[in-house]
Amino acid sequence: xxxxxxxxxxxxxxxxxxxxxxxxxxxxxxxxxxxxxxxxxxxxxxxxxxxxxxxxxxxxxxxxxxxxxxxxxxxxxxxxxxxxxxxxxxxxxxxxxxxxxxxxxxxxxxxxxxxxxxxxxxxxxxxxxxxxxxxxxxxxxxxxxxxxxxxxxxxxxxxxxxxxxxxxxxxxxxxxxxxxxxxxxxxxxxxxxxxxxxxxxxxxxxxxxxxxxxxxxxxxxxxxxxxxxxxxxxxxxxxxxxxxxxxxxxxxxxxxxxxxxxxxxxxx
Numbered sequence: 001x002x003x004x005x006x007x008x009x010x011x012x013x014x015x016x017x018x019x020x021x022x023x024x025x026x027x028x029x030x031x032x033x034x035x036x037x038x039x040x041x042x043x044x045x046x047x048x049x050x051x052x053x054x055x056x057x058x059x060x061x062x063x064x065x066x067x068x069x070x071x072x073x074x075x076x077x078x079x080x081x082x083x084x085x086x087x088x089x090x091x092x093x094x095x096x097x098x099x100x101x102x103x104x105x106x107x108x109x110x111x112x113x114x115x116x117x118x119x120x121x122x123x124x125x126x127x128x129x130x131x132x133x134x135x136x137x138x139x140x141x142x143x144x145x146x147x148x149x150x151x152x153x154x155x156x157x158x159x160x161x162x163x164x165x166x167x168x169x170x171x172x173x174x175x176x177x178x179x180x181x182x183x184x185x186x187x188x189x190x191x192x193x194x195x196x197x198x199x200x201x202x203x204x205x206x207x208x209x210x211x212x213x214x215x216x217x218x219x220x221x222x223x224x225x226x227x228x229x230x231x232x233x234x235x236x237x238x239x240x241x242x243x244x245x246x247x248x249x250x251x252x253x254x255x256x257x258x259x260x261x262x263x264x265x266x267x268x
């Protein structure tokens with residue numbers, strides 16, 4: 001059964017404006033078999049992708065996996081996504097990162113392993129940088145840090161660039177949704193202030209596991225390799241999934257995600 005929906009008030013100024021951030025949370029169940037009595041494992045925070053929500057396949061899998069392994073689990077919707085307040089078209093990377101920090105600081109307790117999918121990997125890496133004492137490991141799925149500047153902007157067709165220059169917004173067709181969704185000039189410009197791959201290497205106080213599919217048509221393999229090279233951790237493992245797409249949400253992919261989390265816990 002899914003965890004109940006709760007809300008936090010996001011009061012910081014930003015393009016998205018104030019509003020409620022929706023989240024779901026379940027506490028650790030350390031009475032489960034297989035959970036060490038000597039130490040409670042870290043909690044799991046899931047950061048979803050661009051234009052996604054907290055009820056997707058990977059988050060639902062983790063909502064079952066974590067209680068079965070005695071781990072707390074938290075997931076949330078950025079403003080303008082899913083059940084949270086706000087208009088997606090007004091959102092920026094900075095706004096959504098403030099939402100991630102709000103949930104991390106107000107809901108998550110103690111040490112955390114942060115699981116980030118696509119754009120969520122960008123959020124996870126920034127949390128590892130800014131909340132280093134509590135982030136004990138990362139699982140990065142089809143990681144897309146800096147995607148707005150390094151992947152999206154160079155690939156824009158001429159009509160998209162013209163629309164951004166003229167109107168400040170372009171409606172991008174989606175292979176994952178029926179409707180096109182807005183890409184704004186503000187999103188692209190503001191994101192440059194959060195670029196992470198051109199800065200100092202990211203130090204993580206624990207293992208890092210990166211999962212990337214060979215059939216990912218959204219994020220190139222070279223980008224995942226660049227992410228792996230940018231991280232300094234006790235171990236950094238890039239697992240290449242033969243035939244895997246950008247979502248990595250098949251049963252085999254989800255089992256792989258569970259193994260990656262278990263490996264991190266064992267390595268702490």
